[in-house]
Amino acid sequence: MDKNETNKKLQPRPPIVVVLGHVDHGKTTLLDTIRKTNVVAKESGGITQHIGAYQVEHNGKFITFIDTPGHEAFCQMRSRGAKAADIAILVVAGEEGVRPQTKEVIDCIKREEIPVIVAVNKMDKPQVNYEKTVGELEKEGLVVESRGGKIPAVKISAINGEGIKDLLEMVALVAEMEELKADIEKPAEGVVVESYMDSQRGVTATFLVLEGILKVGQWIICGHTYGKIKSLENFKEEKIEEAGPSTPTIVLGLNQVPIVGERFEVVESEEAAKSKIVEKLVESPKNIQAGPSASQRGELQSEGLGEEAKIFDIILKADVQGSLEAVKDSLMKLDLENICLNILKSDVGDISETDVKLAYPANATIIGFRVKASAAVLNLAKRTGAKIRNYEIIYELFEGVRKDASKLLKPETEREELGKLKIIAIFRKEKSRMIVGGKVLEGKIVNKTNLDVIRNGEKITSGKIIQLQHNKKDMAEVEKGREAGILFEGEPIIEEGDILENYRVEKKKREL
Ligand code: GDP
Secondary structure, eight states: HHHHHHHHHHEEEEOEEHHHHHHHHHHHHHHHHHHHHHHOOTTTSSSSSOOOOEEETTTTTTEEEEOOOOOOHHHHHHHHHHHOOOOEEEEETTTTOOHHHHHHHHHHHHHHHEEEEEEEEEETTOOOHHHHHHHHHHOOOOOOGGGOOOOOOOEOOTTTTTTTTHHHHHHHHHHHHHHHETTTTTTOOEEEEEEETTTEEEEEEEEEEEEEEETTTEEEEEEEEEEEEEEETTTTOEEEEEEEOOOOOEEEESSOOEEEEEEEEHHHHHHHHHHHHHHHHSSOOOOOOTTHHHHHHHHHHHOOOOHEEEEEEEEEEESSHHHHHHHHHHHHHHHOOOOEEEEEEEESSBBOOHHHHHHHHTTEEEEEOOBOOHHHHHHHHHHTTTTEEESSHHHHHHHHHHHHHHHSSSEEEEEEEEEEEEEEEEEOSSSSEEEEEEEEEEEEEETTEEEEEEEEEEEEEEEEEEEEETEEEEEEETTTEEEEEEEEEOOOOOTTTTTTEEEEEOOOOOOO
């Protein structure tokens, strides 16, 4: 790299724009119209897959659009710490004005302090009332320029293209004022804007490069997925060798489907990738809840956290987009010690055979929320062994996920029943110990093993045998029909008449 280039380290980069607004106000139509009129699609039928972002050229300058309308996606990216968009276009239908989601978006924009351009849409409709619309925006704190404020506003019709040039012009202007720059010498990093499992190509992700230059052959990590870049394509699905800042790029080569909104970064090698992922998992061990998991934590720590970190792959299906986003968002916040949830796919609609076909080889669990699975789908799941969990109540979904996830950590144990003893006498009671005596009813009682205390047929507590005696002599075992004295460690609540069930726990190797 020569000196000239070093000096040019910080280079201007195109703005990344997100389109937000109330449902049906025309976000999708606007994105489609901009793409159709400004992107020369490739000859073989144009853009086939949903890429998640595209770039247009306007008066010799590039503008990158995030092609996923809706503030959920935007706010989600933000909440994951990814600064994805530089400029927001707030679409408001001129005949409807400010609606609930318009307000949500305004709150989000204010929180993030991102420059906004108002696009008053559907200007072709006779019922449009521009002044009323911008008046309503003013009440929400967005004062447009024509009313003495600072917010640029453009009148458009997403359907017939009116005003869209002006809108792009405004984007270019705002971008210029923002002086967006990127360091092209840094190892490349950025954010995932789309990802899915392609049946032919495998894991497919669209990255937006924010710094540096991404190149074929580099090792990357992205959340807890990693891989070597097998190929790069631009958003028109044409092969490229490298991608610079603000460029949407289709990346093949990750080992798993990364989560939209996740950050990616380039690392030096496979080893670096793996150790960084383990580092990440260990750095943020999420706290497991109280209860039986407390003992799991002890085992995990003694066995080394890093090695124990597990990934729980799921496919999420929900009835509507709103609940899908809500479930996804909350799932990502679930505290699951040392387990990383990996959402391979999330989608609106009933559980399909395709979901099962994706889940089975990936050993993923399909989680449905207020959706159905047809008999054929259930059948296929049964045949392949794919797990389907369907929930109607959100709380139950979380509990179910927690339970399934914890199975990944729990060592499988086998309980060997040894014998039973009936308590005849209590000799001593301390804070966490008791000396008790009784008669062995079945099998034998073995020193240094476990006990369940049973009263009226129900287990009331468990503990351990610390010392075992017969006729005041220490014993390794006491047989059926004999009397035994036990130094019990545990909750000191044993009473005369209780039954002690004696057993040994053997840990089987963990299966994953
Ligand atoms: P989104 O939910 O915000 O993505 O909204 P859509 O882009 O799906 O648009 C909702 C409806 O409004 C569709 O039927 C569009 O055809 C229509 N629409 C969008 N923009 C315009 C416009 O500029 N003029 C008119 N007349 N209809 C529009």
